[in-house]
Amino acid sequence: MGIHLTKLLPPDAEREDQTYLEKMVDLLSQDFDFHSQDSSYASHNFHSFPAKFPPQLPHKLIQELTHSGDAVLDPMMGSGTTLLEAFLLGRYGIGFDIDPLAFLLTKTKVTSLDSRQVFQVVRGIVESAKLAISENRSELEKQLARRWESKTRNFVEYWFAHETQMALLALINEIEQIPEEEIKAFCKLAFSAIIITKSGGLSLAFDLAHTRPHRAKVVFDQAGQAIIGSDLIGKQSRRIKLLTKRLHSPFDEFEKRIQQNLKGLPKKMSDRIQPYLTGLFEPEPDRIPPRISFGDAQALPIDDSSIDLIVTSPPYASNAIDYMRAHKFSLVWLGYAIDGLGEKRKEYIGGESTTDFVFEALPEHTSIIVADITKRDEKKARVLRRYYSERTRTLREMFRVLKPGKAAIIVVGSSIMRGKDTETQICLAEIGQTIGFQVPKIGVRNLDRNRRMMPAGTHPDLDSQIQKRMHEEHIIGFYKPCA
Ligand SMILES: C[S@@+](CC[C@H](N)C(=O)[O-])C[C@H]1O[C@@H](n2cnc3c(N)ncnc32)[C@H](O)[C@@H]1O
Known part of the structure; x- marks a missing residue:
């Protein structure tokens, strides 16, 4: 395995680093399944969206790892679960996505209306x-x-x-x-x-x-x-x-x-104050309007060292969830043409075209995984190389925009290519470490397949170990050290 989890820091490491790392390890060791909990509160259920995570997941991370007013980023915001939770908790949310529906959805979810x-x-x-x-x-x-x-x-x-x-x-x-x-x-x-x-x-x-x-x-x-x-x-x-x-x-x-x-609908300030004045509810935190934009997670228009926490979940490799396939059904009515949407689809991380794609150098273990798939299917291996190259660029951006001493928490599922697990969590952790992140903990959560729109059903031909992997997600904690 090409990664080692950060357990001990050198004795001269900042005390701040130690405390934060311990907190991350403790947090990511907790249960992140949330199967029996209600995920439909506030505006979370405004619109269906594939592979969105339960709101309790970003909620817990934001609450534990940030303070009021801190900047929380999701560079691949999807339906805006992180952004809405940041908003409800009084943090300054910043979100990007290249998908037109993700943009409309997230923006609407955090807009107060009468x-x-x-x-x-x-x-x-x-x-x-x-x-x-x-x-x-x-x-x-x-x-x-x-x-x-x-x-x-x-x-x-x-x-x-x-x-x-x-x-x-x-x-x-x-x-x-x-x-x-x-x-x-x-x-x-x-x-x-x-x-x-x-x-x-x-x-x-x-x-x-x-x-x-x-x-x-x-x-x-x-x-x-x-x-x-x-x-x-x-x-x-x-x-x-x-x-x-x-x-x-x-x-x-x-x-x-x-x-x-x-x-x-998020309530207007005047509506929210009323029950508080009458003593019915606790005051809610002051809400800060988030910044939501179209944008590519591989080149973020954000200052260096300006973000307090990143909570995100990237697409699966090899277009396992094809966002545009469903989204075009409404986007054609909202003014988009099929050809334009087809072009946009090629830009999504995890896409399948590798023509003219500029690959990144990959670290040792990740290269071994890609080489193994190459023996089975060269074309699929190129798609995987594209994916890990895109993930390298997004991790590099996350490292650049995070403040030192802060974390990026990334939720990923593995993909199976030609019967082989792509070991996404191990490869991403390895890529992150090459960039400068420390990885103190990789947590696991079990998917509730009844609730979340996930890649296609069961694969009877795969062995049970791989079947199990398809029902799990990993929560990788990346830490940008202070020094
Ligand atoms: C798994 S979804 C995120 C789901 C989100 N966590 C939620 O709860 O709704 C991944 C998102 O990445 C977006 N995406 C794909 N390529 C991107 C890119 N280059 N830059 C920004 N976002 C991208 C997709 O449009 C999709 O919305």
Whole structure:
């Protein structure tokens, strides 16, 4: 094994280093499963997102390793779990992601709004959208025909029933006209949330969580009429199961989602002070608006030595979770074209293309793992080399922006390539040590597969050791020493 966990520091090491390292070891030795705990509080459940971690995980780390007002960074923020927890705990959150939905989602989750005002606006939207369908149908049909270039149009046509398209267009037309940017973003997110659900939401897709989406073979409209696959209906049997789906009303789903999200909205200061004044609740910490931006974790626009804690979880290797595969189902409605999204997909860490990619030199153990995969599959090995090169750049950036004496906590899952465990936690720890980090502890947590959208199901062909690994994640503690 190419890493050694930092146990003892040289006698002349700063006392500060020792105390902080001991705290990290103690913390990362604790239970991080949180399976029986509620993860849906505040705005955490505004929208589904693959491989998000339970909010209790960043909560515990932020609470133990930072103070009020400290800067907490997640350079691959995803659905913004770290950012929201930092916000709720009165820390200054800083977040980046290259994914458009991650940006919209995180921004909305930490924006306080007046729920009565939002509710009024939304009521108007749904009424106007319904009216547009009943009174301006032919105009909407024309708009639908010219809204996208042919590739995006074909995508929408394949994945959405015509009446659903009409209702979604009527809704998004109204949402785009909302003058208040923050309410508009809140509504766009609810709109997206009713399309991207595990069961494919309003689309014709059957599963948008685990696998490549499949279109339902038999589809019933809201009135119970078969609009796709009516000829197949009698052909189901115990042996032949057809993917069958019943469509819901986009208007009802949108209203329901808005109501649900309104309950989790961060309260405005005036609303939060009231229960405190009446003695009902403890005062909450002062909240600092976070800084949320589009950005690449491999080149962060952040000053050197300015961050107090990093809590993040990077993508898996080899596109094991393909974020764009599900996200494009709503992003096409929010103004993105399929070709542009395809280009963006190539930029994600863990992507599969290695053409023109500039590789980094990798340390000993990591190189052995890559060499081992090369014997099995050269192409896969290049993808893994790309992944560890990208992870080298992100770790280098994390080291640069962290204050000395502070930590980056990274949650990673391993990947299996050609039947071999890529030992991600060992390789990342080794890469981190080469950069200058100390690694005092690698914790383990067991995944709750019912809750988290994770890479595709079971692999019956893999031995039980590897099966077990696929159900675990590692929590690596990286420490930037003071001296
Ligand atoms: C596992 S998810 C993070 C989930 C997050 N911890 C949560 O709780 O929602 C990984 C994220 O990394 C993002 N990502 C991929 N490549 C990136 C890059 N080059 N820079 C920044 N973010 C990137 C993906 O878009 C995805 O949102």
